[in-house]
Amino acid sequence: MPTSQRRRSKDRKQAIALVAAELFCARGYHNVGIEDIAHEVGITGPAIYRHFPTKQAVLAAAVQELVTRFGECVRSGAHLDVPHDRLHTALRALVRYTLDRRTVARLYQWEGRYLRAEQQAVFAASFDGAVHTLRELLLDLRPELARHDAALLTVAALSVIASPSTHRASLSRTKAERAILDCVTAVIAADLPAPRQKRSRHRRPDQFTLLPRRERLxxxxxxxxxxxxxxxxxxxxxxxxxxxNASSVYTHFASKAELLAAAYYRATSRLEHTVAAELADASTPAQALGRLIDAYVEITFDQADLAAVYLSESENLAPADLRRLRAAQRRHVETWVGLVAEVSPGEEPSETRFRTHAALNVVTDLARSSDPSVTEERTAALLGQMLGLPDRSRPPFFAG
Known part of the structure; x- marks a missing residue:
């Protein structure tokens, strides 16, 4: 095959994988067919099969691209001599790539579970290796950190970097990059309290047996x-x-979709009631924000599975449910934005909103960690430093 034809074939394959990744993230892997991908690319369904044997192969190619680019970003400053420059270059490259690929940045986290086990293992090894490299870059800059603290801060920084893919808030490219880098700076420079014993949340085999049937389901x-x-x-x-019995399930829920919606409404209702109770007696914006942070961290850690489902399965909700739940989510975010703005004035609301979404994403990601050093107290302390409690001064080693 001539070089130009091979180039066109490779470009077409990459275009298919990128379009598919966008569709998988927007609608969910199982809600996208080969014909949907072909339509968006502007080719026929059979033409897809000249490049990929199955839809899963398309997913694998898209994830491979993300994981490969992630590793390249992490290594982008390896040639530099100064630890600050190596870490800063890697983080800036990751932020820029994530903003370039905002619509697909969460593909590996959520849709990657639909890959074959052996594919997952290969991608996980590559991804984990890059995360390990990033942690070592941080330790080069902050050698006083314990390794588990460096690991926690690395995961939190990556969560901040990925956060634009979890929301639709609008901000100019320059300001978005600055807002995310400022949050990453606060995370990388954070001082964490000494870890206390992590509260056990392992599910007992009989944990749900005494619940009423509807609650158990x-x-x-x-x-x-x-x-x-x-x-x-x-x-x-x-x-x-x-x-x-399966037939008895329908006594409580008309469909699986109704069960999913009930899970979302449960999360929303609990959060609204808890936030209202915590803020009712606060006397200052700083106190209110501190209480909001503590309450949100506790709820998210207590129901990490529910928080993950809330983030990953919204495309399977009925349109009416999705509209109502997104409206409730916007109201919740605006509560955060208003308090953060009062505690740390002088920032545009759109930038504050970006930082708020970054902080909320950190909580959701850390809540799923099995590392005993990741606790509610430490997560809340990290959020406080990200959002201006007690001080959001910018560390000098990320200046410029």
Missing amino acids: LAEAIRLFHERGYHQVSISDIGQAAGI
């Missing part, structure tokens, strides 16, 4: 949706996990 559905993904779970699976 909801609890098991959330767990299974998180572990397998919405489309990989059936009503029969949920009923079996709850110890209830």
Whole structure:
């Protein structure tokens, strides 16, 4: 094959993978077909198969691209002599790449679970190796850190960098890059309290047996949706996990979609009531923000599976439910934005909103960690430093 034809073939393959990644993130892997991808690319369905044998192969190519570029960004400053420059170059490259690929940056985190086990293992090894490299860059700059603290701050920094893919807030490219880098700066420079014993949240085999049937079904559905993904779970699976006949499930929920919506409404309702109670007696904006941080961290850690489902399965909600839940989410974010603006005035609301989404994403990601050094207290302290409690001064080693 002539070089020009090979080049066109490679370009077409990359274009297909990118378009597919955007669709997978927007609609969910199981809600996208080969014909959908072909339509967006502007080719026929059969033409896809000249490049990829299956839809899963398209997903694998898209994830491979993300993981490869992630590693390249992390290594982009390896040739530099100064630890500050190596780390700063890597982080800036990651921020820029994530903003370039904002619509697909969460592909590996959520849709990667639909790859074959051996593919997941290969990608995980590559990704984990790059994360390890980034942690070592941080330790070069801050040798006083314990390794588990450096690991925690590295994960939190990556969560900040990925956060634009979790929301739709609008900000100019220059300001978005600056806002995310400022948050990363606060995370990398953070001082963490000494870790206390992490509160155990391991699920007991009999944990849900005393719940009423409806609550038991909801609890098991959330767990299974998180572990397998919405489309990989059936009503029969949920009923079996709850110890209830599949036919009896319909006494409580008309469909699996209704179960999913109930999980979202449960999360929203609990959050609204808790936030209202915590803010009612606050006497200053700083006190209110501190209480909001503590309450949100506690809820998210307590129900990490529910928080993950809330982020990863929204495309499977009915349109009416999705509209109502997004409106509730916007109201919650605006509560944060208003308090952060009062505590740290002088910033545009759109920039404050970007920082707020970054902080919320850090909580969701850390809540799923099994590392005993990742605790509610330490996560809340990290958020306080990100959002201006007590001080949001910019560390000098990231100046410029």
